[in-house]
Amino acid sequence: MFNVILPRILWILGLILAQTxxxxxxxxxxxxxxxxxxxxxxxxxxxxxxxxYVVLGFALGLVVDTLSNTVGAAAGALTLVGLVTPLLLRAFAPDDKLEEEFTPSIRTMQWSGFLKFAIAVTFIHTMVFFLLETFSLFDPLRLLIEVVSSTALTVIFMATFEKLRNTSRSA
Structure with missing residues (x-):
């Protein structure tokens, strides 16, 4: 149990430090x-x-907001993402994996399934984050460009992290 939780805690701490x-x-x-x-x-x-998911999303968002000075945007967005992530995982998971407990990864979901899941979660997060941050639809084109480009860049980094995590697990 400890050898499963400790790496996740280290990943979360590393992601917070890298973000800030x-x-x-x-x-x-x-x-x-x-x-x-x-x-x-x-x-x-x-x-x-x-x-x-919801509590971890809120707590993680609150820490990121505190360290990044984003005034609740990350906490609000991650709380919503925590609410919908299990539903999205069920939608994008392979049918043969739904009966057992598995960790979403390129190994268990293949690249296409994992990327679809990551893009959906990231898109919802960035959309809510930028809507909360700007709190306006005054310039919808700029909002759309920020959401799409930030989603793409975030997914690229997450795919890189996933490849690193998968490589270190197999070594």
């Missing part, structure tokens, strides 16, 4: 900001209770 020290300072072309801390919710096992 590195990723918050990346703004490609003034629009795309990676937010790979969403990966902490994606790597929870299939059998995890929904309330754990």
């Amino acid at each position: 020290l590195v990723f918050n300072h990346i703004h490609l072309i003034g629009y795309a900001t990676p937010m790979p801390y969403v990966y902490a919710l994606i790597m929870l096992p299939h059998g995890t209770s929904r309330w754990i």
